[in-house]
Amino acid sequence: MLKLLLAIPPIISIVHVFVALTLFSINITYSGNMLLLFSVPVTLVFFIHIYIAITDNSMTKSEHLGYALIHIPFSMVFSFFAVLFFIPNETKAIDINDVSKDTLLLCSNKKEIECINSFLSKK
Known part of the structure; x- marks a missing residue:
């Protein structure tokens, strides 16, 4: 047994x-x-x-x-x-147009170094 x-x-x-x-x-x-x-x-x-x-x-x-x-x-x-096998798959689609609009607004009328600084300060 x-x-x-x-x-x-x-x-x-x-x-x-x-x-x-x-x-x-x-x-x-x-x-x-x-x-x-x-x-x-x-x-x-x-x-x-x-x-x-x-x-x-x-x-x-x-x-x-x-x-x-x-x-x-x-x-x-x-x-x-x-x-x-049971880990939930919660991947959400990201609209690339929304991301690019934010990126363009952060870098508009700025020099390259100011653009980089605006990305770093955003986090």
Whole structure:
């Protein structure tokens, strides 16, 4: 039973990514908390390793630590990868004509150095 639990953390991580890919491919957007989306699988993997380390006496503590040091970062990387698919895409189009009008007004009737200074003072 406990050996089966050691196979579950990588499966959780891989399923997390496949669910994210599936939802992304069918254009479902996630509007919830990104930290929650990331932390649930990582926390589950972490607690599985703590449970196994406490209850399993068939392996040494160094073996438990070795499994934890592999599975937990593996889970974190895959969870970050899954979260990347749900970062909202809020790119707004910028009208180039509006920008150029402001630029022309800042530099009208000025020398080159005054134009540069007006850009620097605007920030």
